[in-house]
Amino acid sequence: MSEILTQSIQDYLKQIYDLSADGAPASTNDLAARLSVAPASVTGMLQRLANVSPALVVYKKHQGVTLTSEGERAALEVIRHHRLLETWLVQTLGYTWDEVHEEACRLEHVISEDFERRIAAALGNPARDPHGDLIPTADLTMPSDDTRPLASLRTGEAGTVKRVHGADPAFLRHLQGLGLIPGAQVHVIGYSEFDGNLTLQIDSQPAFVVGLAITQRVFV
Amino acid sequence: MSEILTQSIQDYLKQIYDLSADGAPASTNDLAARLSVAPASVTGMLQRLANVSPALVVYKKHQGVTLTSEGERAALEVIRHHRLLETWLVQTLGYTWDEVHEEACRLEHVISEDFERRIAAALGNPARDPHGDLIPTADLTMPSDDTRPLASLRTGEAGTVKRVHGADPAFLRHLQGLGLIPGAQVHVIGYSEFDGNLTLQIDSQPAFVVGLAITQRVFV
DNA sequence: AATAGAATTTAGCTTAGACTAAAAGTATTT
DNA sequence: AAATACTTTTAGTCTAAGCTAAATTCTATT
Numbered sequence: 001m002s003e004i005l006t007q008s009i010q011d012y013l014k015q016i017y018d019l020s021a022d023g024a025p026a027s028t029n030d031l032a033a034r035l036s037v038a039p040a041s042v043t044g045m046l047q048r049l050a051n052v053s054p055a056l057v058v059y060k061k062h063q064g065v066t067l068t069s070e071g072e073r074a075a076l077e078v079i080r081h082h083r084l085l086e087t088w089l090v091q092t093l094g095y096t097w098d099e100v101h102e103e104a105c106r107l108e109h110v111i112s113e114d115f116e117r118r119i120a121a122a123l124g125n126p127a128r129d130p131h132g133d134l135i136p137t138a139d140l141t142m143p144s145d146d147t148r149p150l151a152s153l154r155t156g157e158a159g160t161v162k163r164v165h166g167a168d169p170a171f172l173r174h175l176q177g178l179g180l181i182p183g184a185q186v187h188v189i190g191y192s193e194f195d196g197n198l199t200l201q202i203d204s205q206p207a208f209v210v211g212l213a214i215t216q217r218v219f220v
Numbered sequence: 221m222s223e224i225l226t227q228s229i230q231d232y233l234k235q236i237y238d239l240s241a242d243g244a245p246a247s248t249n250d251l252a253a254r255l256s257v258a259p260a261s262v263t264g265m266l267q268r269l270a271n272v273s274p275a276l277v278v279y280k281k282h283q284g285v286t287l288t289s290e291g292e293r294a295a296l297e298v299i300r301h302h303r304l305l306e307t308w309l310v311q312t313l314g315y316t317w318d319e320v321h322e323e324a325c326r327l328e329h330v331i332s333e334d335f336e337r338r339i340a341a342a343l344g345n346p347a348r349d350p351h352g353d354l355i356p357t358a359d360l361t362m363p364s365d366d367t368r369p370l371a372s373l374r375t376g377e378a379g380t381v382k383r384v385h386g387a388d389p390a391f392l393r394h395l396q397g398l399g400l401i402p403g404a405q406v407h408v409i410g411y412s413e414f415d416g417n418l419t420l421q422i423d424s425q426p427a428f429v430v431g432l433a434i435t436q437r438v439f440v
Numbered sequence: 441a442a443t444a445g446a447a448t449t450t451a452g453c454t455t456a457g458a459c460t461a462a463a464a465g466t467a468t469t470t
Numbered sequence: 471a472a473a474t475a476c477t478t479t480t481a482g483t484c485t486a487a488g489c490t491a492a493a494t495t496c497t498a499t500t
Contacts, residue, residue, distance in 0.1 A: 044449095
C-alpha cells in the first residue's frame, strides 16, 4: 500500500497542487473539469488517495481536498519533470512555447531521475520554463515567485515580462504576436479605469491596447 | 474497435516481431518470458489482438502467433521510436550504450510523431542505433541487414563490427571492455574447431580469445 | 425557515490487463 | 501404444480507473 504512483494519480496530484495553490482546498468539480473526467470518478480517486499509506491527500466529504506533504512532494516531482522537459524541448529540439505542453504532459510520467538530472544539468539548472513558470528545485521545493500581474501597473510604470499563465496554444501565439513574452521590456503608457485596459509599448515598437483577459495572465 | 494501441499492446507486438523474425511463429511461453507475464495472460491478449479490427496478429490455438501487416506496422513504429531514442540519448545526453535500453523502453510509447521526426532530423536520419541495430525507416520498412556473426569468420579473415545482439548491461560492458563495439576493426588470428573459440585482435592491441557465447552475438 | 438548484457522493456497472488453478492438448520416451 | 512431461488454454478472480443514474448534502434565495 505504498509508492505506486500511476500516471493517473500523478495527474490528480498535479491538478490538486495547482488548484489549491491559493490555500483553499480544490473542489471535486474543478478537478473533474481539469482532468476531463466525471465528478464521481474524482470522488472515487480522492478516497483512495486519502486512504493509501502514507496518505497523499487530506480529503473530507463535501469540503474539498488538499495535499499532504507526501502528496506535495509527488506533485512537485511531476511538475519539475514537466517544466524541465518543456524547457529542454524548446532549447534542444526547436519546439515553440505553444507546442511543448502536450508532449511534456506525456513524457513527465515516464522519465527517470537520471534523465531528469541529465537534462537539468545540460540546461544549466534553469529557474524558469519557457512560459516563465518556476521550476521546483532538485530537492523538491517550489521557489517563491515575486512577480505581479501586468494589470497592476499604471501609466508611467514599466517592467520585464517574467511569466505568462496559460497553456492554450492559441493564447500563447497571440501573446507572441504582441511581443508579450518572457524577457520583453514593457512600458505602460496608458490606463483606462473603466475597463482596466492598458496601453503598452515594447521597445520602440507601435503601442497597443490590451484588456484584463491578457494583463491578468502576464506577470512582471 | 480500432486504433487503440495501449502501451501493453505495443510491448506485445514488439516482442512478437522479434520472436517471429525468423519466420516461425512466436510461442506463448516465449512471449510470457519476454514480457514477464504469466502464459495465461499472453493467451488472453493474443485472442484480443486477433479479434480487433483490423486484426493485429494471426493466432491459432497451440500454434503460435505472427503479426499481420497492420501489426507489423505498429511494431515497426515502436521499434523505430525505441532505436531513435537510444541513439539520441547517447548522442545528446551522454548516456552509455548499456544505460539506454530501459529509458527508451518507457519513452518509446509516449513520444509524438512530431518528436520522432525532430530527433530523426537532429541525428541526421541515422541507419543504426548505438548497438548497431537497424532503425526502421520513416515509412516503416525494416532495411535488410547483410551482417554475419563474428563466429562465421576463420583465421586470416577480418571485419568491422556492425552490430551486437543483446540488451543486458553487464554483457554490453563486457564487450566494451574487449573493444568489441560497432566500428571496431577485428582480425581473426586463431580458430579452435573443438570449442569454436576465436582469437581476435583489434588494431594493434593484445590479442584475446572469445567463445561462441560472444562471437554469435557480435556481427560484422 | 423552507426549498430550489448546484455540488458531491453512493451504488452498481464496464473494460483492460493481470493473476492462479485446473483442464486439455502436444510431444517425448520408453 | 502408453505414460509422462511440457505447453497452452479455459475458467474464474482481482485491481485500477473510468462511467451513469440516483441519492444526498450544501448553499443561496426567497
